[in-house]
Amino acid sequence: MSSFENRYGKKLELNREIIMEKDYHKENLEKIAERFFSIAEQTGQLIFDGDPKTGKIEWYGAIEEFTGYTPEKFGKVDLEASKSLIHPEEQEMFWNTLMNSLKTGEKFEQKFRLERKNRTYIYVECSCVFLKNENNHVYRAIGLLKNITEREHNQEKLKISEENLLRYLQNFRGIGFQLDDNFDFVLLHGAVKEITGYEDKDFFSGKIQLAQLVDPEDRSNFFENRRKLSTASNYLVEQEYRMRNRNGNRVWVFESIQVIHSIDQTSRLYQGFIQDITERKIATESLDRAEKLRKKEIHHRIKNNLQVISSLLDLECDSLLSGTPDHKKIAEAFRESHNRIISMSVIHEELYNSRDMETINFASYLKKLTDDLFKSYKVGNSDIKLYLDVEDFFFEMDNAIPLGIIVNELVSNSLKYAFPDGRNGEIHIELQALDDKKSSNTTADFSMQNNVGPSSYFRLTVGDNGIGFPGSFDFKNISSLGLQLVNTLVDQIGGSIEIGNGPGTKYNILFKDS
Structure with a gap:
């Protein structure tokens, strides 16, 4: 139990x-x-x-x-x-x-x-x-x-970023690269063959080194920049140099390279890019040559204009010495010479501000020129008014300078003589292009008289409503230096000049511009 x-x-x-x-x-x-x-x-x-x-x-x-x-x-x-x-x-x-x-x-x-x-x-x-x-x-x-x-969205952003980077590298007209601390390529991407003529593997295998392609004249500077990169902790080098590609052609390149470090901070790396700038260099060199030629031409024109000024001063001096010295006459001669010089200086000012440094906007030029003339004769506050009817025509220096001096002389004459005893008045300046319908007879006659071929014809009119010339006035035979100069300059540009009928004085100048 x-x-x-x-x-x-x-x-x-x-x-x-x-x-x-x-x-x-x-x-x-x-x-x-x-x-x-x-x-x-x-x-x-x-x-x-x-x-x-x-x-x-x-x-x-x-x-x-x-x-x-x-x-x-x-x-x-x-x-x-x-x-x-x-x-x-x-x-x-x-x-x-x-x-x-x-x-x-x-x-x-x-x-x-x-x-x-x-x-x-x-x-x-x-x-x-x-x-x-x-x-x-x-x-x-x-x-x-x-x-x-959140992780998926970040991955999506990363994917888009990677796609954009890949697209950028595919469309990048250059070479993206990374170098080890011996300046050997560890990464190459982009137009390697297009720029150097060699494959990526040629650089990775050591068959060819980038330094071997650098033009001997640029090699010293190339190695100096590499030395600076190897000794500085944070350094960026941007340089242009020439290289000879596999076919022996010279290529201008722009290189940007900087120091970076590996993720574990144990080694030194360099990364950057190379771009082919040959076309840009050729264009720049062409522009430089054109600029030198343009400056040479401008200097030549300035020299010619100074010679013109010198000749005008000689003529004025001869005129003054031919009679009894007159202080008032001498002062007036100096003012006229001053205005002629101003007319040419304004031309050069407009030229430097022009779109191509070959032609000037004649309308803009006339505005400045006449403003200076009115100030010179101190009529800024008087009752003499100026009316400009000029479109934006662009003339080359060979026509612009003589036309400028012509306008200077004719407007100066109006300001000095057309309105005595403080009379009121008007000065008109017009510049018109003559098309075939408006001027077929006029231009045909003009061409025959001056032996010129078909071109762009213009009519320059300078007039005033002042007292005018006496009935016996002969424009072609006159002792006035200014009007003699006008006749000479009209002939110089292959033009013709007429005095119009009516009250006051009116000059019609027909010329061509090629």
Whole structure:
């Protein structure tokens, strides 16, 4: 009896210990699960525990943060209902993969877009494991949903950035490179063959060195810049030099290179780019040559104009010395000489401001010239008015300077003689281009008289409503130096001059500009 009791008493005691041990493990598992769910909630993740047979799913973690639904509302979402939360483009693939894993029991991992309550989608990463019974059938699915939207967006940005960089390098008309601390290429990309004539592999293998291609005249400066790069911690070198490509052609290149360091900061690297600037250099050299020729031409014109000024002063001096010295006459001669010099200086001012330094805007020039003349004769506040009717014609220096002096002489005469005793008056200046319909007879006669071919014809009219010339006045035979000069300059430009009829004085000058 006792042995039976003892025997069964011992067995009973053993079962009690097993039950206590199970309770202990159960309590530990519950604590672990509680911690796990708490971590999931704090990190914004979602945990699910599902029964494949019934389709029921229990949800834990940051349900509202993750989905936008309350835990009570989302707790009603079962396996079938969860399908509608997946983006339509990904439903079929997701569901087929899930069904296959439920059959095989293999681990399920998938990325997809999940629809939240506010109808927006987030990127989700799903990891799920399956538990099997003794018959090897899946009876439970436990998994984790992780919000990877930010990561996906960053990857998308990185992808776009990489695509843009690749597109840039593909369209970049140059060579992007990276060098090691011995100045050997470790990276080459771009128009290597187009610029050097060699393949990338020729540089990587050491068959050819970049320094070998540099023109001997530029090599010293090339190596000096390499030396500076090797000794400075942060240094940028930008230089232009010539190289001989594989075909022996000379190529101008621009190189920008700077010091960088490897990710682990253990080695020194250099990176930069090379661009072919041959076309730009040729264009620049052509412009420089053209600029030198233009300056030479301008200097030549200035010399000629100074000679003209010298001749005018000689004529004025001869005129003054031919009679009894008259202080008033001398002062007037100086003023006239001054105005003639001003007329040429304004020409040069306009020339330097012109679009091509070959032609000047004659309308702009006449405005400045007549302003200076009115100031010179101190009629700025008088009742003599100037009317300019001149379009924007551009003339070369060979015509502009004589025309400027002609206008200077004729307007000066009007200001000095046309309005005595403070009379009111008007001075008119017009410049017209003569087309074939308006001037067929005039230009034909002019061409025959002056032996010129067809060209662009112009009429310059300078007139006033002053007292005019006396009836016996002969414009071609006169002692006035200014009017003699006008006749000479009209002949110089191959033109003709006539005095019009009517009150006041009116000069019509016909000329051509080629």
